[in-house]
Every structure is written in C-alpha cells, then in structure tokens.
Amino acid sequence: GASPGLRRLRESSTRDVTILRQPPFSSYRRCACVKLLLLLFLSLVRLARLHPSFLFSAPSAMAKYTVTYFNGRGRGELTRLLFVAGGLDFEDKRVEFSDWPALKPKTPMGFMPVVSVAGGPEITESLACAQFAAAEAGLAGKDNTERAQVIMALIHTTAILEEFIKVVFEKDEAKKAELQKGFEKKRDTHFGNMQKQLMMNNGGAGFIYGSEMTAADVAVWYVGVDSKLFDGADGLDSLKALGKRVAENPKLAAWVAKRPVTPW
Numbered sequence: 001g002a003s004p005g006l007r008r009l010r011e012s013s014t015r016d017v018t019i020l021r022q023p024p025f026s027s028y029r030r031c032a033c034v035k036l037l038l039l040l041f042l043s044l045v046r047l048a049r050l051h052p053s054f055l056f057s058a059p060s061a062m063a064k065y066t067v068t069y070f071n072g073r074g075r076g077e078l079t080r081l082l083f084v085a086g087g088l089d090f091e092d093k094r095v096e097f098s099d100w101p102a103l104k105p106k107t108p109m110g111f112m113p114v115v116s117v118a119g120g121p122e123i124t125e126s127l128a129c130a131q132f133a134a135a136e137a138g139l140a141g142k143d144n145t146e147r148a149q150v151i152m153a154l155i156h157t158t159a160i161l162e163e164f165i166k167v168v169f170e171k172d173e174a175k176k177a178e179l180q181k182g183f184e185k186k187r188d189t190h191f192g193n194m195q196k197q198l199m200m201n202n203g204g205a206g207f208i209y210g211s212e213m214t215a216a217d218v219a220v221w222y223v224g225v226d227s228k229l230f231d232g233a234d235g236l237d238s239l240k241a242l243g244k245r246v247a248e249n250p251k252l253a254a255w256v257a258k259r260p261v262t263p264w
Contacts, residue, residue, distance in 0.1 A: 064118035065090035065136070067129075068107075070097065072262040074165065075126040076113035078157075078222050079133045082215055084255040086137020094260070127158050134215035141214055149209045153197070153216030156190040157223045163187070164229060168264060188233055194220060195239040204238040213246065221246035226256070 065083060069076025071094040083090045095103060095112065104110050108124045115129045116122045123132050131151060134140040141147035163183040170176040198204045208216045224230040225243035247253065 065133075066093055066116045067091070067113060068093040068095060068116070069113040070095050070100070071260065072264045073227065074264055075161065076129075077226075078126070078219055079113055079115060079129040080259075081218055081222055081252060081255065082130060082133035082137050082139055084251050085213070085218055085249060086133075086139055087251060088133075088137055127154060130154055130158075130215065130219070137215075139213065139215045139218065142210060146209050146214070149197075150214050150216045153194060153208060154219055156194055157219040160187050160190050160229060161223050161227070164227070184232065187229060191224065191230070191233055191236055191239060195236055198238055198242060204242075208242070213249070217242060217246050218252070221252075 065088060067076060067080055067083065067090055069079075080090070080092060100112075107114050108122050111124050113126055113129045114122050114124045115132055123129055131140065131154065134150065134154075139150075141150045160183075163179070163186045167176060167179045167183050170179055194208065195204075198208045201207065201209060207213055208220065220239060221243045224236075224239065225247060230236060230240055230243065
C-alpha cells in the first residue's frame with residue numbers, strides 16, 4: 001500500500017481538481033443573488049410609494065434656479081425665501097416697472113413671479129412657484145397628508161397677502177378705506193385659522209405641521225412678521241411666537257440682512 005504521505009498527496013490533488021471543475025458561479029449563489037436583487041427592488045418600490053419625492057421630486061445638485069419678479073417683496077418673496085431656507089442657490093432676477101411691458105409677453109402667462117430651472121420649463125403664478133420651491137427645498141411636508149396641509153397654509157397666507165396688495169395699490173382714498181376693512185376681516189379670519197392649526201400640533205410650541213419647519217411656517221413668518229401684517233391683529237400670541245422662531249433661522253436671517261431694501 002501507499003505510504004501515508006503519498007495518500008495525503010493524492011487526496012489533496014483530488015480536492016484541487018474537484019474545486020477547479022466547479023462552475024465559477026453556482027446555481028445556489030445565482031439564486032441567492034436574484035432573491036437579493038428582487039428584495040432590493042421591492043424595497044425601492046415601497047419607499048417610492050411612501051415617499052414619492054425619493055425618486056421623483058428630489059432636487060438635483062446641479063439645478064440652476066432663477067426667480068424673476070419685480071424689485072420688491074410682494075408675491076415673489078415667499079418663493080425666494082423658500083429657496084433660501086432650503087439652502088438652494090438661485091438667480092434673483094429683479095425687474096423694474098419700466099421694463100415690465102417689454103418682458104410681459106415673454107412670460108408664460110403674463111404674470112410674475114416666474115421660476116425657471118436650467119433645461120426645464122418655466123413656472124408662474126405665485127402659489128405654484130411657492131409650492132415648487134418648497135418641494136425642491138424639502139419644505140413641502142414629509143408625506144401626502146403633510147403636503148396637503150402645507151398647501152392649505154399657503155392658500156391662507158396668499159389670500160391675506162392678496163387683500164393687502166389691493167389696499168397698497170388702490171389710489172382712490174374712499175375705496176382704499178373700504179378695502180382696508182375687508183383686508184382686516186380676512187386677515188383676522190385666516191390668521192385665526194392658522195393659529196388653531198398651530199395649537200393642534202404640540203400645543204403650539206413647535207411648528208404648524210410636523211416636527212420640523214415647513215413652507216407653512218415660512219409663509220406665516222413672511223406674511224405676518226416680515227410684511228408686518230400681524231400689526232393691528234389681536235389674539236395671535238402663539239402665531240406671533242412662531243414667527244419669532246422662524247425669524248431665528250440663520251439662512252433666513254442672513255437673507256433678510258443682505259437683500260435689497262424696498263418699500264414693499
């Protein structure tokens with residue numbers, strides 16, 4: 001019989017040949033990889049259903065935004081503020097009244113503000129622009145319910161601002177006085193409703209919706225504090241306190257400090 005050393009050499013050679021004859025990617029391993037890829041795909045589908053922005057609304061790091069509006073705050077400032085709060089760079093294109101007649105036919109619908117993204121379409125109407133900026137900045141809400149609530153808040157604050165703008169640009173003093181009364185009534189109603197929403201979330205100690213600042217909070221601060229439309233309104237202590245918290249946001253504070261000083 002063979003010596004023990006020779007037998008060990010033969011056994012080792014047999015094992016080496018067996019290993020070499022095995023396919024480089026066994027059926028078992030192939031099946032395991034397919035299952036892993038399927039599990040990953042299903043996880044992505046579920047994540048996309050729960051958070052659509054994960055796949056479809058995430059801002060591109062290379063996106064180039066332009067906000068076109070008059071050289072003032074008015075209807076365009078909220079969109080600017082939302083880009084600022086989200087840390088997104090944008091071109092602040094300001095239009096003088098004397099240049100507007102020539103530019104108006106070139107806008108999508110003859111209105112400003114207009115938001116454009118390099119390589120993409122232009123967006124107009126103040127509420128649509130604000131919603132877009134909020135989504136790009138990650139301030140539109142974490143889920144469908146919160147997103148709907150944020151839109152609800154934007155509608156309320158936009159309604160207040162629109163009534164105020166009517167007062168500002170009315171030249172007839174008698175009509176201006178009537179518009180002022182209508183504005184104050186609408187202001188108190190909408191701000192009152194917003195405060196109710198705030199009090200339903202953590203007793204009013206945090207933000208209007210959810211646990212983080214959203215476009216709803218920025219809009220309340222802009223219309224109430226930055227535009228001074230809280231002035232003359234009573235019984236809004238919690239909403240005014242929210243405005244002060246939002247004003248402490250470093251990005252918003254820096255923007256307010258450097259933006260052009262305008263009467264409106």
